Amino acid sequence: MSITVQNVSKYYGSQKALNNISFRVDTGEVVGFLGPNGAGKTTTMKIITTYLAASEGDVTVSGLPVEENRKAVRAKIGYLPENNPLYTDMQVIDYLRFAASVNGVKKEETDSRIKEMVVLCGLDSEKHKYISELSKGYRQRVGLAQAMIHDPEILILDEPTTGLDPNQIVEIRNLIRKMGEKKTVLLSTHILSEVEATCDRILIINKGEIVADGTAADLRKMSSAGDILHLKVGGADDPEKVLSVLSAQQNFLTEKTGESGFEFIINPDDIREAKKLIFSMCAENGWYIDSLTAKETKLEDIFRELTN
Amino acid sequence: MEFVLTIAKKEIRSFFDSLIAYILLTAFLGISGFFTWVYGSDIFLINQATLLPFFNVALWTIFFFTPALTMKMFAEEKRTGTLEFLLTKPGEDIQVIAGKFLAVTGLTAISLLLTIPYYITVSTLGPLDHGATISGYIGLLLLSGALTGIGLLASSLTNNQIVAYLAAIFTGLFFMIITGVISQNTTGSLSVIFNFLNLQFHYDAVSRGVIDSRNIIFFVSLTVVSLYLTSLNLSSRFIKS
Structure with a gap:
């Protein structure tokens, strides 16, 4: 249930998006991935979730090297991609059924899993609506429900709270906290108060390099500003x-x-x-x-x- | 297989939910019915119990409608980002492609099933060559497979549906017409090669009831090659540098 990223670099043509980064996320940790826009957060997540391949270096998920075990790794990960892409022409419940099916949830378990997700993410009143009719907050919940439907060991969430109002942010944060008790979570954001509230550990990435790795308290100590x-x-x-x-x-x-x-x-x-x-x-x-x-x-x- | 079928089912549902399926089915039956029964060199004009008029017009309706079904398949998913959702699920790229392929050819098969009344009607009008008719339907399915392959490839190359549609049509026209023209205007082995690449040449043979292994090989390899290129294109995201 851990993720290790070792000496990973990624080039897009001549542009270097990630420069030799290494970190690990241990079982049961909630790790916040911070960085300015374009720092490489999304690229790192895409590599871990097997959507892209690293140019150099090794990534393992639960001990499996991702490149040789794409299918097995994908089955372990629940992923909320950047901007939360959804099939807006589907009803919430149909979409969740589809997500369950492509994630390999067994037929006899599908209904109970969907029910659980609907309750957990507070989608009960919206479940028969088309996704295109939902507000941003509800869409975000559908995205989270989709990511967790197969009860994955690892959750990778790319900016789970962008575009939400403060109440919704608190709700989603609590949801992530709740999930984090049992799962390994890596989430990216550029809202700082959010990482403090939800994460055990913080990774800061800048221009493709990890510049800090530690708890909020560690980072404060590290900072020359001090208390x-x-x-x-x-x-x-x-x-x-x-x-x-x-x-x-x-x-x-x-x-x-x-x-x-x-x-x-x-x-x-x-x-x-x-x-x-x-x-x-x-x-x-x-x-x-x-x-x-x-x-x-x-x-x-x-x-x-x-x-x- | 489960994964493939899940994707195929989802796509077919979305055809019907978005009315695309109803519009295309109506247009397909309308156009092919009109030219089979009412207008042009229809059955009553040629005065034979044959479905050839239907096969001749169905060729072109399928030619123009298939890219309309395939154009959104990858282009739209790329634009909205759902492709990333799909390709990070526990399946292979080729399974996603296969699911979409099955959905489009499945809808074409449904539309062909709906023309069975034509078959029954014509067979009551006179002595119908059943073998040739079945072969004609097989030809349409093979054609649909090849065009779907080309359409999916075109869709995977862009994130604009219109571009995908036009690219598929022009590639189709190359195999439909241009190869024929080149073949007629050249001699020797060049002519033979372009004749073999001509879709219409193979389709005409099959729809007349002459199924040769060469025809089958042509359609199947056009399908397989375009689907393979689609998967190659999707896997370009794994390129190391």
């Missing part, structure tokens, strides 16, 4: 004095912020150490801490830092 503290001091008369005391510290940088003059942004090397120092400093000078909040670096900043 910051927001401090508001009370009981002091002169803001300049507070600033000079704070600035005297070797292991963090202090900046003034806000209107009151007693608010500071502190960028420490070690956040816990800094909190201790701030406390004792205030105690020594007879000030008190009005507020002290740690602000995490936004994933957006890390993303921008890594992909610019």
Whole structure:
């Protein structure tokens, strides 16, 4: 149930779409695949799902090299391709039956699988409509239902939440979370809050290369920006004095912020150490801490830092 | 086989759901019926109990209608992206092609079944050559297979249905007319080769009741080669660089 991608490169003519990328997705993991448009996310997914072949390198799914075992690999994967292509001239239920059949679901199990998917994806009220009549959110659910109909071990979802409204995004996210408990999931997106909410691990790809691989916390650590503290001091008369005391510290940088003059942004090397120092400093000078909040670096900043 | 049949069934359903099937069946029966019974060198004019007038007009209706059925097969799926859906399912490319092939030739077979009343009617009018008639139907099926192959190839080469239709028609015309013209205007082995490549030459032989292995070989190899080229074209996505 794992996916390994090893030293994979892909050329489209003279253009290099993937440059020697390697990563693995282990059983039961939900991995988010991030990157700007044109970074190679879709190409990587197309290679894993056997739609395209890598120019160089090896891809294995559940230990099977994909190129020699296309049929077996396809049977293990549930795939939602980019832009969620659907046969819009079919009714939802017929489409799901067709998807079940081409995915090799046994005849006697087809009806129960379809029923399960309809319930899971909340398609009950829409199941007899033509897909062309559905809103984007419902189409997306049909796409997910199609991908999961044969109960695959691995789900590969190319931008599962594009074009959805915030409520729908939350629903789809919960659905993916639920699926992720039992399956290996690789999903691509460029919405950062989404990866944080759904994924165990994040891969960032830029210009065909993997630039980061780790949990959201790992990435924050990796980032030079680091976490910051927001401090508001009370009981002091002169803001300049507070600033000079704070600035005297070797292991963090202090900046003034806000209107009151007693608010500071502190960028420490070690956040816990800094909190201790701030406390004792205030105690020594007879000030008190009005507020002290740690602000995490936004994933957006890390993303921008890594992909610019 | 299951996979192939699933695709064939889906395509046939979509012909009927989208009214394409009804329109083409009506037009096919209308046009072929009109020229068989009412107008031109129809049965009453030649005053023989034969279905030759039908076979002569059915050749051209099938010639123009088959590309209309095949044009969307790959072109539309490429345009909307559903081809990626289909080709990442546990089957081979060739099975997808076979399913679509079966759907189109299946619809043609249905339309030919609907002309059985012609056969019954003519056979009550006079002594009908049953062997020749059956051979004629076989000829139409073989022709439909070859044209479907060409149509699928054309459709797989583009993502524009109109381009697919025109490419299939022009390729068809090459085998239908141009090879004949070249053959007539050349001599020696060149003439023989182009005569062998002429669809109409083989079809005329079969529809008159003369089934030669050469005719069968021609139709079958035209079908197989075009389907093989279609699969080759689909597998070009696996090219390494």
